[in-house]
Amino acid sequence: MKTRIPYVIAAALAGALLAGCGEQPQVASYKDGKYSGKPDTRPWEAGTFKGDKGAWEQALRTRIRSQNEYKRVE
């Protein structure tokens, strides 16, 4: 029994010293999430413009520019 003690201590010591070798980095890395909801239709695809992207853009551009009242009154 007595003869085994040094071996047991040596094995425990070796195990303790080598424990660090198996350590994995624990820094959290951020990953961008991926949208998990339902797909959306684009604004010009359904309803008023029926897929006519050009007409939709023109309608919106007219409204955006009409916000400049200097252009409207001059």
Next chain:
Amino acid sequence: MGRMKFLCDAERCIECNGCVTACKNEHEVPWGVNRRRVVTMNDGVPGERSISVACMHCSDAPCMAVCPTNVFYKTEEGIVLHDKDGCIGCGYCFYACPFGAPQFPNGPAAFGARGKMDKCTFCAGGPEENGSQAEFDKYGRNRIAEGKLPLCAEMCSTKALLAGDSAEISDIFRDRVLRRGKGVEAWGWMTAYGKDKEEAK
């Protein structure tokens, strides 16, 4: 079409809350939820400024980054929207948002009891069929699909609140600033709307 943005001209905002009322009425937003509100700094002091605030549809939106269920998405026009079906009402988006845009129908309740998050959609609805009743019930009216701008901006009586393609509204604002031609200490109607052509000569 580029990236859709709001721009509020603090020189022109008269704190009428017309934008807030227009938004609530157009989308039939429930009591306690304010997708848009007007904030006034130095209220009552000469030189006070008001600004209309809602979701700013951030280019790098923090709400999108923190959402644990990944229900946020960005449209091709840069509008930040979300799918209410997957929202668990955790409130992380509210904590992340620097503008306080995310709103909860049940107020500051416990985790999960707040209800599904509601915010400004830039009048672009959500992931339901464009113009459908389901879209209206969950997200409000989809004016963008009708070729219109958000009602808050279109209703603004002083045109303080501008909405639309960022390059276009920047041009409008730049034009205004050039006409004003003033020092920083100036304040009042002549500053907000510029001088007469005769006076400016």
